[in-house]
Every structure is written in C-alpha cells, then in structure tokens.
Amino acid sequence: MFGKRSGDSPSKDVLAPTIQPVRADAGAQQGRQVFAAGQRGSLLNPAAGSPLAMQGASRFDAAQTSRRSDNYYDIKSTIFNALIDAIDLTQLSQIDREAAREEIRDIVSEIITLKDVVMSVNEQEELLEDICNDVLGFGPLEPLLVRDDISDIMVNGSGTTFIEVAGKVLKTSVRFRDNTQLLNICQRIVSQIGRRVDEASPICDARLLDGSRVNVIVPPLAVDGPALTIRKFRKARLKLADLVRFGSITKEGATLLEIIGRVRCNVLISGGTGSGKTTLLNCLTAYIENDERIITCEDAAELQLQQPHVVRLETRPPNLEGEGEITMRELVRNCLRMRPERIIVGEVRGPEAFDLLQAMNTGHDGSMGTLHANSPREALSRIESMITMGGFALPSKTIKEMVCGSIDVIVQAARLRDGSRRITHVTEVIGMEGDVIITQDLLLYEITGEDANGKILGQHRGTGIARPHFWDRARYFNEDRRLAETLESAEIQGGGG
Ligand SMILES: Nc1ncnc2c1ncn2[C@@H]1O[C@H](COP(=O)(O)OP(=O)(O)O)[C@@H](O)[C@H]1O
Numbered sequence: 001m002f003g004k005r006s007g008d009s010p011s012k013d014v015l016a017p018t019i020q021p022v023r024a025d026a027g028a029q030q031g032r033q034v035f036a037a038g039q040r041g042s043l044l045n046p047a048a049g050s051p052l053a054m055q056g057a058s059r060f061d062a063a064q065t066s067r068r069s070d071n072y073y074d075i076k077s078t079i080f081n082a083l084i085d086a087i088d089l090t091q092l093s094q095i096d097r098e099a100a101r102e103e104i105r106d107i108v109s110e111i112i113t114l115k116d117v118v119m120s121v122n123e124q125e126e127l128l129e130d131i132c133n134d135v136l137g138f139g140p141l142e143p144l145l146v147r148d149d150i151s152d153i154m155v156n157g158s159g160t161t162f163i164e165v166a167g168k169v170l171k172t173s174v175r176f177r178d179n180t181q182l183l184n185i186c187q188r189i190v191s192q193i194g195r196r197v198d199e200a201s202p203i204c205d206a207r208l209l210d211g212s213r214v215n216v217i218v219p220p221l222a223v224d225g226p227a228l229t230i231r232k233f234r235k236a237r238l239k240l241a242d243l244v245r246f247g248s249i250t251k252e253g254a255t256l257l258e259i260i261g262r263v264r265c266n267v268l269i270s271g272g273t274g275s276g277k278t279t280l281l282n283c284l285t286a287y288i289e290n291d292e293r294i295i296t297c298e299d300a301a302e303l304q305l306q307q308p309h310v311v312r313l314e315t316r317p318p319n320l321e322g323e324g325e326i327t328m329r330e331l332v333r334n335c336l337r338m339r340p341e342r343i344i345v346g347e348v349r350g351p352e353a354f355d356l357l358q359a360m361n362t363g364h365d366g367s368m369g370t371l372h373a374n375s376p377r378e379a380l381s382r383i384e385s386m387i388t389m390g391g392f393a394l395p396s397k398t399i400k401e402m403v404c405g406s407i408d409v410i411v412q413a414a415r416l417r418d419g420s421r422r423i424t425h426v427t428e429v430i431g432m433e434g435d436v437i438i439t440q441d442l443l444l445y446e447i448t449g450e451d452a453n454g455k456i457l458g459q460h461r462g463t464g465i466a467r468p469h470f471w472d473r474a475r476y477f478n479e480d481r482r483l484a485e486t487l488e489s490a491e492i493q494g495g496g497g
C-alpha cells in the first residue's frame with residue numbers, strides 16, 4: 001500500500017507487492033550502477049576501488065561505537081534512496097509506528113538482498129534501526145532522545161552534536177548526512193506544533209511530544225547550519241531526597257526547604273540557566289497540602305505537581321503573523337481571578353513580577369517562582385528592575401517595600417564549574433533599613449577547594465540563626481519545633497565539618 005507505483009489497493013494484506021517496484025526500479029536503475037553483481041566481493045575488499053569498499057573489517061565496529069565511516073553513510077544513503085523510491089512517505093506517516101517499522105524492515109531487507117550488500121545480521125539490524133529513525137523519527141537524534149540520562153542535546157550544524165550528561169557537556173559522534181537532513185528533522189519537530197522554520201522565520205520554539213523543549217535557529221541567522229537545542233524532559237523529576245544524595249544540599253537543608261514549603265512562605269528560587277531552579281521548584285511544591293488550589297503559570301509546562309487540585313497554564317508565543325501572543329503577565333493576572341490559593345510561576349522575567357508580588361501580598365501566600373540571578377541580592381535587584389522596566393511608575397523605595405512585604409525566602413541554586421549543582425543559599429528577606437532591603441542567610445554553601453580530578457569541595461553550613469523571621473508562621477503551622485531542631489543541627493554539622 002505504500003508503493004508509489006504499485007497501484008493503490010487500500011487493503012492491508014497486500015503489503016508484499018510494495019516490494020515489487022524496488023525490484024523493478026531501484027534494483028535496475030540505481031542498484032546496478034552502485035552494487036553491480038560483480039562488486040559483491042568488493043564490499044569486503046579494501047583494495048577494490050569501489051566507492052563503497054570498506055575500510056577493512058572494522059567498518060561496522062566503528063558504526064557500533066558510532067564513529068561511523070563515510071562508507072557506512074554511503075551504503076546507508078544508497079539503501080535509503082532506494083527505499084524512498086519504493087515507498088510513499090506520506091502514507092507511511094499515517095499508520096502506526098510499529099506497522100510502519102515492519103513495512104520498512106521488509107523493504108530494506110529486500111533491497112539489501114537485491115543489491116547484494118554483504119552484512120551480518122547485526123549490521124543489518126543497525127542499518128535498519130538507523131533508517132527507521134530517519135524515516136519515522138528524528139534520525140540520528142533518536143538514540144539520544146531515548147536516553148534518560150541526557151539532559152540537553154545541542155546540535156551545531158550537521159557535523160557537531162554535544163550532549164549534557166550528569167552536568168558535563170560532552171561531544172558526541174552523532175552527525176547528520178548534511179545540513180539539509182538536519183533542517184528536515186528540525187522541520188519535522190516544529191511541524192508538530194504547526195510551525196515552520198525557513199529563511200523567512202528562522203527562529204522557532206517547539207516542544208516534543210514527551211514535553212522536551214526545543215529551540216531551532218536556522219541560516220542565515222545560524223551561520224554554520226541549523227542549530228537545534230533540546231532541553232530534555234525528565235520523566236522522573238528529581239526529589240529533594242535525590243538532591244541530598246547528590247550532595248546538592250544536606251539533609252537538614254532539605255528539611256528546612258520542606259518546612260518553608262509547608263508553612264506557606266513566599267519563595268523565589270534564583271539561579272543561572274540549568275542550575276536546577278525548575279527542579280527545586282518542583283521539589284518544594286511536593287510539600288503543598290492536598291486540599292490547596294494551585295495554579296501554575298509556565299512558558300512550557302514542566303512542573304509535575306502531584307496534588308489533586310491543580311490548574312496548569314501555559315503562555316503562547318505569537319503565531320507566524322505575529323499575533324495571538326499570551327504573555328506570562330496575562331496568565332498571572334488571569335490566574336488571580338481563578339481563586340488560587342497558591343500561584344506558581346515557572347519563570348519570572350518581566351512585568352509579571354509585579355502581579356506575582358501583588359498576589360503574594362494579598363493572601364496568596366505560599367506562592368513561588370523562579371528567576372534568573374546569580375545571588376539572592378541580585379535576585380532582589382532583578383525583581384526591582386523588572387518592575388521598573390515594566391513601566392510601573394513607582395518610586396524605588398515603594399517597589400522595595402513591596403518586595404520586602406511579599407517575598408519571604410530566596411533559595412539560590414548554582415551549577416558549579418565541575419558540573420555539580422548546589423543549593424548555595426537559603427536566605428530570608430527580613431525588612432528595610434532606610435532604602436536598603438535587609439536579608440539574612442539561614443544556610444550557605446562554602447567552597448573549600450578542589451580535588452585532583454577538578455571536583456569542587458565544599459560544605460553546607462547553618463549560620464547560627466535560631467529563630468528565623470518566619471518563626472511565627474512555622475509556629476502557626478505547628479512546625480516550630482522541627483524548624484528549631486533542623487537549624488540547630490545544620491549549624492552543628494557545618495561547624496564540625
Ligand atoms: N541538584 C541536581 N543535581 C543533579 N542534576 C540536577 C540537579 N538539579 C537539576 N538537575 C538537572 O539539571 C538539569 C536542569 O535542571 P532545571 O531544573 O531544568 O534547571 P533550570 O530550571 O535552572 O534551567 C535537569 O536535567 C535536571 O534534572
């Protein structure tokens with residue numbers, strides 16, 4: 001049913017005839033030129049001078065370690081072209097993936113036989129996998145997309161792909177046939193949300209079906225070919241216990257955050273890109289009670305709240321004509337009319353800061369958000385400048401008072417230069433002195449050095465504050481004893497270490 005030239009019988013049981021055209025066309029026209037019967041042996045003979053001659057027997061070993069030789073790509077592209085000739089891709093995309101795979105598998109085996117390509121079963125399997133990925137999925141990206149240990153995939157043109165694994169950025173040997181193949185894959189990704197990338201609109205944000213976030217920027221803006229960046233969606237978000245296990249925070253620190261989440265402090269999570277802000281926000285939301293109505297506002301729904309009473313909102317970028325945008329500010333404002341008990345803003349980066357602070361100030365305590373800043377102090381000034389730049393004609397002091405009145409705690413996340421993530425500050429906003437906002441640290445991370453492997457050494461320590469500013473709140477929620485114990489043991493830990 002996928003044979004372009006095999007008539008168009010709709011019935012499923014005539015899959016076999018689709019192979020006929022391969023035999024007739026591809027075999028006759030292309031195949032003979034490249035894989036003429038007499039060259040059968042030459043595929044195994046490095047001296048034969050055929051364009052497909054293998055560089056010794058290691059050809060497919062190389063393929064396995066994914067340092068694939070040009071020969072592999074030559075063979076693949078010949079088989080691929082024959083396949084494309086034989087099937088109708090648009091029809092193929094309409095049946096389910098497994099059936100399509102089977103169909104491709106049959107045709108490819110047929111082509112391999114026809115063209116006298118000598119391969120072991122393993123080699124064939126691998127080639128088949130590759131071709132299926134090209135036809136049905138995101139090509140060379142597929143093996144990376146299925147790996148759950150990869151957090152980011154960064155493609156810089158067809159020849160260079162980096163990944164981030166366990167905080168480290170590594171170069172991979174994944175490569176695309178050429179920039180056209182890469183562009184096609186980008187196109188396929190963004191077409192899922194009804195967008196296109198081309199010279200006219202060379203930038204596009206999209207999302208994979210699994211929730212991973214994608215950015216594509218293509219020439220002429222990207223000089224060396226399409227640049228594709230994927231922030232992979234973690235199926236299982238890290239929990240506070242995981243962060244403790246990784247040493248991102250101590251057990252006491254985790255308990256402190258748990259209490260902060262439970263007793264409805266208004267929290268800002270501050271940090272750089274990829275420092276773990278969203279992860280941390282997700283962790284904190286775990287301690288929200290089940291009977292609270294929570295509304296989340298995000299650019300791309302990443303948070304995974306477990307509570308039963310959650311409304312998730314997502315901003316919308318403008319369409320191709322530049323219309324229809326719904327900004328974060330509009331979402332936050334709307335959500336105030338939805339009777340929220342807690343408002344969670346994925347990332348605060350503009351005038352919505354004002355609305356979030358207002359919300360925090362007016363009975364929606366326990367609201368949270370993340371923002372991009374390198375220290376708690378910087379977070380405060382960033383909030384202030386977001387409001388100033390949002391066009392609110394308020395005196396600086398008024399804005400500061402508003403910040404002070406709304407934010408209780410700032411949690412700072414950082415990605416250190418060895419790739420590890422640490423929670424470096426748990427800091428309270430306690431009031432104003434003159435024109436200055438006063439903060440007090442409850443927990444700090446101190447770097448003490450670096451070991452021989454470049455791993456950063458350091459320790460978390462309590463600052464000796466026994467009664468934080470949110471003490472009354474903790475008492476109200478009956479968490480005062482636990483809070484006191486936690487702070488005390490955090491201090492002893494730090495002091496002794
Ligand atoms: N404490 C941590 N230890 C190890 N990996 C982490 C930690 N926190 C976050 N990550 C991972 O780092 C990546 C970026 O985290 P994310 O929370 O999305 O960062 P941000 O929101 O700051 O950009 C994710 O893959 C996440 O799983």
Ligand SMILES: [Mg+2]
Pocket residue numbers: 277278279
């Ligand atoms: Mg984030």
